[in-house]
Amino acid sequence: MTEPLGSMRRFAGKVVAITGAASGIGAATATRFAAEGARLALCDLAGDRLAAFAEGLALAPADLFLKAVDVADGAAVEAFVEAAAAALGGLDVLVNNAGIGCFGHVDEITPEAWRKTMAVDLDAVFFGCRAALPHLRRSRGAIVNTASISGQLADAGLVAYNVAKAGVINLTRNLAVDHAADGIRANCICPGGVGTPMLTAHMRDAAIMAEYERLVPLGRVGTPEEMAAAITFLASADAAYITGVALTVDGGVTAQTGQPNFDRLYRERDWDKKILARKP
Ligand SMILES: NC(=O)c1ccc[n+]([C@@H]2O[C@H](COP(=O)([O-])OP(=O)(O)OC[C@H]3O[C@@H](n4cnc5c(N)ncnc54)[C@H](O)[C@@H]3O)[C@@H](O)[C@H]2O)c1
Structure with a gap:
């Protein structure tokens, strides 16, 4: 029988740092790690939303470190990780999750947007x-990045x-190769569409969501909790022999070639019998 989600305690006492934790995948991941016993260091650009979210985690103050951080500032990211390790007594898992989209062709986006x-x-x-890395060397810990x-x-x-x-995926592979000897594993998840504000912001028209869902073999976008399940798996001892992997979590979208769905198109036209009749 499958265990109910979050009934395991794979991270009891472990320190987990997560960026972009106030919303969507980051928030669901924080919730899942907390449910499995982790102590959390969370950051987000939206400090107020992060604080409001973290109240619901019901962690003791000694098990929680929060910081408003703009991850576009590299020094601020480094300071967050250092402060997290100092506050919680080390670091076992880093989840680099904060992210933004950017629409436009090469000759449309500004250099600043790039x-x-x-x-x-x-x-x-x-x-x-x-x-x-210095902290993960000590803990023989793990990195999980949210790619796409x-x-x-x-x-x-x-x-x-x-x-x-694409850079995140190959950075993850390099980390895995360069730091395996340090006992550090590095993996990333590659989500397809996930029902978070990042995606729904572009779904003002229900027809756009319907078009997306038609492309997904499993018939729907993913949930933040399904991404959290993949991230916590990769961070856990269950994945002890997995490193350098880009784990696709997309309901089957990239299992396809991208060619038109002839199967559906034929069936919609009631051509399936003719097609089947031609088979040997
Ligand atoms: N939603 C999807 O369809 C999808 C698909 C593939 C990958 N992803 C990736 O998943 C990750 C999480 O996205 P999400 O879907 O949960 O979106 P989301 O918008 O719900 O959450 C992103 C969080 O990151 C924070 N953030 C944004 N810019 C930041 C900055 N400069 N500094 C600190 N925090 C910042 C936001 O405040 C927000 O809380 C991103 O890396 C995204 O690229 C999302």
């Missing part, structure tokens, strides 16, 4: 890992995000 996307989505991961299927393949009109997330 730089901002790189700073938040990619550079912050570099700075977070840099600061965490948009780092594996290209999306129309999303070049800066595609490039930044």
